[in-house]
Amino acid sequence: xxxxxxxxxxxxxxxxxxxxxxxxxxxxxxxxxxxxxxxxxxxxxxxxxxxxxxxxxxxxxxxxxxxxxxxxxxxxxxxxxxxxxxxxxxxxxxxxxxxxxxxxxxxxxxxxxxxxxxxxxxxxxxxxxxxxxxxxxxxxxxxxxxxxxxxxxxxxxxxxxxxxxxxxxxxxxxxxxxxxxxxxxxxx
Numbered sequence: 001x002x003x004x005x006x007x008x009x010x011x012x013x014x015x016x017x018x019x020x021x022x023x024x025x026x027x028x029x030x031x032x033x034x035x036x037x038x039x040x041x042x043x044x045x046x047x048x049x050x051x052x053x054x055x056x057x058x059x060x061x062x063x064x065x066x067x068x069x070x071x072x073x074x075x076x077x078x079x080x081x082x083x084x085x086x087x088x089x090x091x092x093x094x095x096x097x098x099x100x101x102x103x104x105x106x107x108x109x110x111x112x113x114x115x116x117x118x119x120x121x122x123x124x125x126x127x128x129x130x131x132x133x134x135x136x137x138x139x140x141x142x143x144x145x146x147x148x149x150x151x152x153x154x155x156x157x158x159x160x161x162x163x164x165x166x167x168x169x170x171x172x173x174x175x176x177x178x179x180x181x182x183x184x185x186x187x188x
Contacts, residue, residue: 014103015053017111018096020118022049025092027076027084029126036080044079051075056100069093 007015022028022045031037037044052071055063072089076082099110171179 010103010106011053011057013106013108013111014056014100015049017099017103017114018052019046019049020111020114021092021095021099023118024114024121025088026126027082027086027088029121031076031080031082033126036082041080044075048072048075048079052096062100063097065090065093065097067093068096 028045032041032045035041052068055068055071069089069092072092073084076084076089095110095114099114102108102110173179
């Protein structure tokens, strides 16, 4: 192993923080708990953390929170079949960018805070409100809020999720033909 160099301490600190932040993100916790990404959902979470760390390590210009948010949204949709519309990816992205900045300065408070919260929630099930596409019109929110251990760290409540796995009934036009709809991905 003479050719391998150890990563800088700031990168190791940042990687620990990213892993912890993804572990306490309610949407990711539900996706892994419910195996939305298949039997290897936990591995996909770890892979996402490594992709985020690599993105920061390999970029000349530091990625901003919008870039990281888009990465999170894309991975959640592609790997977990989950379309997020709750804004939680934005908060996670902001935290990740802030952790990068702090890790470069050797500041550990944010990372250790996320690790403490992750340790408290590890192994605990999270309750989810899965909202079907038909119920999407109602707000699906519950006015009773519970204090969660990570609230002061910017951890969001579990969002109401939309069940995209249910197939809608075929749509028939006035001539009796079934209307075929694309998956929303346009050819370019």
